[in-house]
Amino acid sequence: MDDFTRRRIEKIMRHYMESTVQEQLKNQRGIGYAMDGDDVILVEQRPSKDGSRWIELPVAQFKLDAGGWRVYGLDSGGRWHLVPEIPASDDFEAQLGHVTRNELGIF
Numbered sequence: 001m002d003d004f005t006r007r008r009i010e011k012i013m014r015h016y017m018e019s020t021v022q023e024q025l026k027n028q029r030g031i032g033y034a035m036d037g038d039d040v041i042l043v044e045q046r047p048s049k050d051g052s053r054w055i056e057l058p059v060a061q062f063k064l065d066a067g068g069w070r071v072y073g074l075d076s077g078g079r080w081h082l083v084p085e086i087p088a089s090d091d092f093e094a095q096l097g098h099v100t101r102n103e104l105g106i107f
Contacts, residue, residue, distance in 0.1 A: 001035075001037065001038045001064055005064070006035065008092075009035065009040060009092060010035075012092060012093055012096070013033045013040070016031065016096060017030070017031045017032065017033070020100070028046070028047065029044065029045065029046055030044070030045035030046075030054070031043070031044060031045065032044075032045050032056060038063060038064040038065070039061060039062065039063050039064070040061070040062040040092075041058055041060075041061050041062075042058070042059045042060045042061075042062070042096075042099060043056040043057060043058050043059060044056070044057045044059050045057075058074055059074075059099065059107055060072065060073060060099040060107050061073075061080050062092065062095055062096070065088075067088040068088040068089045068090040068091075069088060069089055069090070069091070069092050069095045070082060070086075070088045070095075071083045071086045071095050071098060071099060073106045073107060083104065083106065085104055086098045086104075
C-alpha cells in the first residue's frame, strides 16, 4: 500500500471510529483498527470482564490486492475467509459500509 493510500485509510478509519460509537456507549464499547502491510483489520473494543483493561475482538479484515479491496470474515476457529458475496472494489469506504450494514449477518 502506498503512503497516499495509507494516509487516506487512516483518515477514513479515524472518522469511522469517531462517528460509529454513540457518546453514551464510549465507556462500554469502542471501534479500532490495525494496519499490517496491505491489510486493515477492524476490531471491536470492549472492557474485560473484570473491567481492568480493554480487549479487542476482530470483526473484519480488508485486503488490498490488484483487484481492489476484498473483505474477509472470521470463522468459529479464528481463521479469516474471503466473503465472496462482497465483490472486490477500489472503494474502501464502500467495503467498510458492507461490513457496517452487516447485511449477510456475519460481522
